Amino acid sequence: MSQSEPGPVGPEIDPRVILAAERTLLAWMRTGMALMGFGFVVARFGWFLREMAAVGNHPPEPGSGASLWIGTGLVGMGVWVLVGSTIRYRCYLGSLSRGDRALPGAGMGTAVALVLALLGVAMAAYLIVVGTGR
Structure with missing residues (x-):
């Protein structure tokens, strides 16, 4: 059976494609874990400030x-x-097994970047308002 002929489950997939998709998933997982860790630190920082004031x-x-x-x-x-x-990873692997070579879109990365940018602007405004005492 050649590489282009479909196998019993679907067309054979270059393992490098699957491994690249897995590396992308792992990068997203690191991003998610970093956001969660940073969020925990930020949430606990307010508690720390209140304790220091007490x-x-x-x-x-x-x-x-x-x-x-x-x-x-x-x-x-x-x-x-x-x-x-x-x-996203599971959908991509499913599309590969069906022989669809469509790449996943940039929507998730764009959404994360925009939300983080908006959150950064809000935090900067908050720091300015608190710093000026208004």
């Missing part, structure tokens, strides 16, 4: 509770990246 017998900084929501959003985004990348 030890110093002064009121906590205004807006220190926002870190919980920002951190939770980052953790949620990390979960979304993990689930979305797994679904």
Whole structure:
């Protein structure tokens, strides 16, 4: 049986293509785990600030509770990246086994970049507002 003829399950697939798809999945998994870890740190930072204020017998900084929501959003985004990348990987492998050579689109990467950019703008605005005392 030649490489171009379909096998019992479908056309033979170059193992390099499957391994490249797996490396891409692993890169997305690292991104998701990093988002979740960073989100946890951000969420706990507000708690740390409140504890330090309590030890110093002064009121906590205004807006220190926002870190919980920002951190939770980052953790949620990390979960979304993990689930979305797994679904994308499985769909791609399924399309390969059917003989479809269509590449997955850039939608997920674009969505992650845009959400992180918006979150970065929101965090910068928050830091400016808290820093100026408004």
